[in-house]
Amino acid sequence: MLIRLLPVTLLSVLLLAGWEGYCRLAEVSPLILPPPSGVLRALALNRAEIGGHALATLAVAGLGFALSVLFAFVTSLALHFLPCAERGLMPLFVASQTVPLVALAPLMILWFGFGLLPKVLLVILVTFFPMLLSLLAGYRQAPRAFTELLRSMGAGPWQVFRRATLPSARAGFLAGLRISATYAIVATIFAEYAGARRGLGIYILSAKNNFRADLVLAAVVVSAGLTLALLGLLRLLDRLTAKGPEARGDA
Numbered sequence: 001m002l003i004r005l006l007p008v009t010l011l012s013v014l015l016l017a018g019w020e021g022y023c024r025l026a027e028v029s030p031l032i033l034p035p036p037s038g039v040l041r042a043l044a045l046n047r048a049e050i051g052g053h054a055l056a057t058l059a060v061a062g063l064g065f066a067l068s069v070l071f072a073f074v075t076s077l078a079l080h081f082l083p084c085a086e087r088g089l090m091p092l093f094v095a096s097q098t099v100p101l102v103a104l105a106p107l108m109i110l111w112f113g114f115g116l117l118p119k120v121l122l123v124i125l126v127t128f129f130p131m132l133l134s135l136l137a138g139y140r141q142a143p144r145a146f147t148e149l150l151r152s153m154g155a156g157p158w159q160v161f162r163r164a165t166l167p168s169a170r171a172g173f174l175a176g177l178r179i180s181a182t183y184a185i186v187a188t189i190f191a192e193y194a195g196a197r198r199g200l201g202i203y204i205l206s207a208k209n210n211f212r213a214d215l216v217l218a219a220v221v222v223s224a225g226l227t228l229a230l231l232g233l234l235r236l237l238d239r240l241t242a243k244g245p246e247a248r249g250d251a
Contacts, residue, residue, distance in 0.1 A: 039217045104125070123191075174234065181230045184227075
């Protein structure tokens with residue numbers, strides 16, 4: 001584990017050292033580009049306030065992501081058992097992913113107000129599609145010989161799905177989960193940036209308006225940390241749900 005982290009750790013240290021050195025040698029104004037030490041100092045001094053906003057963002061992102069997983073799974077079932085529905089709905093789902101967040105977030109606030117609903121809806125809209133695609137692709141990976149054997153033994157469509165089709169989608173679904181997780185925090189921050197009372201998005205907007213680049217970058221560091229933590233939880237879930245001695249040995 002430590003050997004795997006060594007390259008990224010060394011690269012991160014080099015980048016931060018180069019950033020710090022450039023800011024000091026070139027005497028860049030902290031209003032434009034604060035050094036990493038200034039960002040860490042701002043994060044330490046304002047940790048309570050930033051932490052409160054981060055918890056608000058995490059709560060919205062967690063709720064939206066959980067509902068997105070449920071929506072993606074239910075939708076995948078409908079499209080799997082009703083191929084005609086997939087042909088009709090898939091183009092609409094694809095079209096929903098072409099709308100840029102910077103345009104969609106203000107519209108959500110305009111339509112649904114400044115409460116929880118628009119932010120949760122935006123997270124669902126942004127994150128459900130990769131999971132939906134990964135599930136549908138995984139369903140198609142079910143071994144044909146196994147499914148035919150189950151049918152020859154009298155298994156119905158749902159039994160075939162539960163015993164053969166759904167297990168074959170596990171790896172793809174977890175990959176889709178990890179992709180969607182990288183978007184969950186970003187989508188929440190975009191929605192908060194467009195309009196909210198609490199959250200990292202509104203905190204970043206306030207810091208920007210006060211020309212506090214150090215606080216903006218501190219909030220960005222926290223948002224990156226939240227995303228990495230979510231990815232870590234999903235990786236842990238992958239290992240805990242892996243079957244077989246080989247998978248347990250890798251963990």
